[in-house]
Amino acid sequence: MTLSRRTFLAAGTAAAAAGLTGCGSVSSLGGKNELSMWTWVGSVNDDLIGQAEKGIPGYDGMKLAMTRIGSNYKTKVLTALAGKSLVPDIVAINDDVATYFPNADQFHDLNELGAKDLQKDFLPWKWNWGITPQGKMMAYPMDTGPTALFYRTDVFTKAGIDIDPAAVAGLAPDWDALIALGRKLKQAVPGSSITDNITGIYGSRMAQLPKKYMTRDGQYIGDQDHVRQAFDLAVRVVKEGLSANAQNSSDKNAVVTNGKLVAYNSAVWWAQLGPKNAAPKTKGLWRVTAAPGGAGNKGGSFLAITKYCKNPKAAFAFISWLESAKNQAQAFLDPVLFPSTPASYTDPKLSAPDPFFGGQKIVDVFADSAKKYPGAYFSPYDSIIDTPISSELVNIEAAGKNPDQAWADAQRQIQRELSRAGAI
The missing domain is CATH 3.40.190.10 (Periplasmic binding protein-like II)
Structure with missing residues (x-):
């Protein structure tokens, strides 16, 4: 979770x-x-x-x-x-x-x-x-909970990347570009990661989309391309070696504290939950910029x-x-x-x-995200749908499960749960 x-x-x-x-x-x-x-x-x-x-x-x-x-x-x-x-x-x-x-x-x-x-x-x-x-x-x-990209300026500097928020946004306008940036960071500072775990990327991408798992008239769309593409993106980040594989709260704090998590697409509340709480000594080293892939919540x-x-x-x-x-x-x-x-x-x-963010007015970034977020319909069954997908993503990262098999197993479980709940 x-x-x-x-x-x-x-x-x-x-x-x-x-x-x-x-x-x-x-x-x-x-x-x-x-x-x-x-x-x-x-x-x-x-x-x-x-x-x-x-x-x-x-x-x-x-x-x-x-x-x-x-x-x-x-x-x-x-x-x-x-x-x-x-x-x-x-x-x-x-x-x-x-x-x-x-x-x-x-x-x-x-x-x-x-x-x-x-x-x-x-x-x-x-x-x-x-x-x-x-x-x-x-x-x-x-x-x-508007989202944005948090990043460590000291690690970006070591990788020869311009740390200005506008410059970073220009270098990583989409997820493909962020992955390329992540490779550069990892080459300069081994162990660098751009997500805490596989579900972190999946959740961040889903949070940007104008549709989710169900339509307002009760049609299940959680097996469509927009969900599968978010699933595949998360798998790709793991295969690129850019996930910290932190699966619980303690581990998630640890990868912030030890500096392994150097860029992270998350909500505004993570500023307090993440670096300010887990890595207070990094005061002044963080910045925020527009998230790759667009505004989210x-x-x-x-x-x-x-x-x-x-x-x-x-x-x-x-x-x-x-x-x-x-x-x-x-x-x-x-x-x-x-x-x-x-x-x-x-x-x-x-x-x-x-x-803490080097004097940056971070609210401007999150305000822009909040205004641009497209919105999406959340159904009463979203948690029933999300749980099997997240569990199977963890199976991929933690146990090496085949992604296609994980996707198929998640969809079968969702169909069973939705039928049991009378949703389909």
Whole structure:
């Protein structure tokens, strides 16, 4: 499973799952003047939440009561919805928002609460992700995960490569060019890699495409050329010897710490998760530029109001306040949530030079990626489809499995799982 910003922030926080009562359903233990909210660790800005816990802006007498759940978050939310008991007023939802669409009848249509008037403030593709195939606005945009190419300037210099971000973008406009650049880096500094593992490349390429595994009308397209080409690209990087073959969190941190990972196409949150966390001594040696192959997105969250909510209007007032351009800019500072509101991108909180990246204004790169990302339909079955493909890719890298056989085996497993789920 690919390491994500969410799994990193949630690690070791299972204790935060205590106190799951006090929610907004009929059997709730929560007070009438409280709006209960469930989220995971690292999903919201603590200062903003602290303000709401004293009082919901614009709703005197109402305050927020938030529970941070450290593990099995999605399972707990879906269990509560299935039982229709102890359901919170507001829930945070990760980028797998489509997996909640079958439960859409348990959420308010946010357009009926005023969301339509605010649509213009958000990235169109992000806004559309919260809308069910039936046209219900179920989830309100929080952060995004635009992607770009991170790279080590010291290693690039040793390889005789111009380290200016515009120059690097020009040298690697597509994946073929990045692989050629990777060969040059490896020749100059043996052991250099351009990905942590095979699924890292596959996920990065899929994150750039305008279509994924299913169409909105339920047709399976995960066996088509666009997926196979991403699969083959990942295999090629491994065969070129440009993958660090780091399969777990510890190993992924290690290849950043020891300098083996010298270029990596990833989301904005990796700046903190990767080099700043795993290699603090490399401060000043990193830069960011446009990703080969185009803009992409990995990650991002939403907020939804359940039908059990005590005061839906107050709940919408809260989430629309929390996700305003001004407040999303504040949330970028802590816990590094990249805004879904383009007006935030020029806020001084975001646009300041980053010393870790040599004084580069890295937000400009990610803002450009967020605006250019084409968007793609995420279906409720994407995780069912993605898991066999990722597993077979690992079999290729870790065990030397034949790629054609791995692809065929993945497709057979997907057909079985989709049939079992009633998707095909």
